[in-house]
Amino acid sequence: MEARAHGEGGRAALAGEALELIAASPRGVLCTLLPEGGEPYGSLVDILTLPDGDAVLFLSGLAEHRKNLDADPRASLLIGPAIGSPDALTQPRATIVGRAERVEDRAEFRDRYMEAHPGAAAYIDFPDFAFYRLRAERVRYIAGFGRMGWIPKDALGAGHG
Amino acid sequence: MEARAHGEGGRAALAGEALELIAASPRGVLCTLLPEGGEPYGSLVDILTLPDGDAVLFLSGLAEHRKNLDADPRASLLIGPAIGSPDALTQPRATIVGRAERVEDRAEFRDRYMEAHPGAAAYIDFPDFAFYRLRAERVRYIAGFGRMGWIPKDALGAGHG
Numbered sequence: 659m660e661a662r663a664h665g666e667g668g669r670a671a672l673a674g675e676a677l678e679l680i681a682a683s684p685r686g687v688l689c690t691l692l693p694e695g696g697e698p699y700g701s702l703v704d705i706l707t708l709p710d711g712d713a714v715l716f717l718s719g720l721a722e723h724r725k726n727l728d729a730d731p732r733a734s735l736l737i738g739p740a741i742g743s744p745d746a747l748t749q750p751r752a753t754i755v756g757r758a759e760r761v762e763d764r765a766e767f768r769d770r771y772m773e774a775h776p777g778a779a780a781y782i783d784f785p786d787f788a789f790y791r792l793r794a795e796r797v798r799y800i801a802g803f804g805r806m807g808w809i810p811k812d813a814l815g816a817g818h819g
Numbered sequence: 820m821e822a823r824a825h826g827e828g829g830r831a832a833l834a835g836e837a838l839e840l841i842a843a844s845p846r847g848v849l850c851t852l853l854p855e856g857g858e859p860y861g862s863l864v865d866i867l868t869l870p871d872g873d874a875v876l877f878l879s880g881l882a883e884h885r886k887n888l889d890a891d892p893r894a895s896l897l898i899g900p901a902i903g904s905p906d907a908l909t910q911p912r913a914t915i916v917g918r919a920e921r922v923e924d925r926a927e928f929r930d931r932y933m934e935a936h937p938g939a940a941a942y943i944d945f946p947d948f949a950f951y952r953l954r955a956e957r958v959r960y961i962a963g964f965g966r967m968g969w970i971p972k973d974a975l976g977a978g979h980g
Contacts, residue, residue: 741902
């Protein structure tokens, strides 16, 4: 069932597919940790994806997920464009697992983020918003029934030389 | 920004809307905790929703999220049917936060689950699958920009007498 059963070639193929899916996605479900009870908390976010599998988020200081990340950086991001369709469970999705860190220099991603999300122009300069970068430590990729695997960080990097 | 600013009437309205959204949803993003690093992990699941905001999952013994729940029952389930659409951030979504427990008697939800997911007939009697019930402790409901709130358990029950 796992990709490792298919050897290194199978894993490289999965890594390539996962990075392609991630690169094409403007949105995902962020999972963070609620500070009081430690429960994992899912919320919807717009994203800017980077070629190495990292994802950039632009978060309001009032949002629950931002408070959660400031208390504990552990996070994941599920990307599955077909979530709303009836056959979603047979369609590819990827979960980036890692830690999110605040990006101090807003200029680093400002233009690229607005290119991906033109509507963000309305709040891109709000002082209480901030960029966060989810650094991918590994990715769970599910191509469909029976074809899936964990992709380690080095395989993500290798996919984009 | 929070519903509590609108008083009890506002909160009851949010609770009703959240339960309606949850009841109409066949699928969601489950967040569980990875045992090794404790990261929150998002994955796609089919669901059967109950009138009190609880959700029933039917999980393979091989699935990552099932192993996670067996190690730690803390979980959430994001329900957002419009996730795939370009205006998703303006559309309603709800996150059920609670703990998942294994349902020992498969007959309890078997027929209702198959009614909701006819395709499950292919594996509904597989011995390594099991039902889990996510017991809602509270729900985060986001109606759209600027209208949102936490709905406590008692308000969920009250919504359905």
